[in-house]
Amino acid sequence: MRYLLVAIGGGSGALARYVAASAIMTRFGGKFPLGTLVINVTGSFLIGFLMTVLTERFKLDPMWRLLLIVGFLGGYTTFSSLEWETFMAVREGGLWTGALNVVSSVILGYVAVWFGAALAQR
Helix, strand or coil: CHHHHHHHHHHHHHHHHHHHHHHHHHHHCCCCCHHHHHHHHHHHHHHHHHHHHHHHHCCCCHHHHHHHHHHHHHHHCCHHHHHHHHHHHHHCCCHHHHHHHHHHHHHHHHHHHHHHHHHHCC
């Protein structure tokens, strides 16, 4: 059952990531990987919110953590994409684009985790 929950969550998260990132890049385009940034920030918010709800607020069955955190968010977040897109930006001469990508993802991601946890504690 655990493997099935992780697989269902992971597949759903990967599909959500693809749909959201594609829609963002179609709408806004450009050289900056905005789709990946939005996915990483919303994933950070969701992990802050969900972990607080699952482990502190309601102490729900650990199976929810497998489905939502390990599965869905594991498939949804795109840290490896962040690293690749940063590498490519720097390699192609976009040092500032690469630096902005790393700094904004880390700072906005942390802020999103904080807001998610704070909201869940209410």
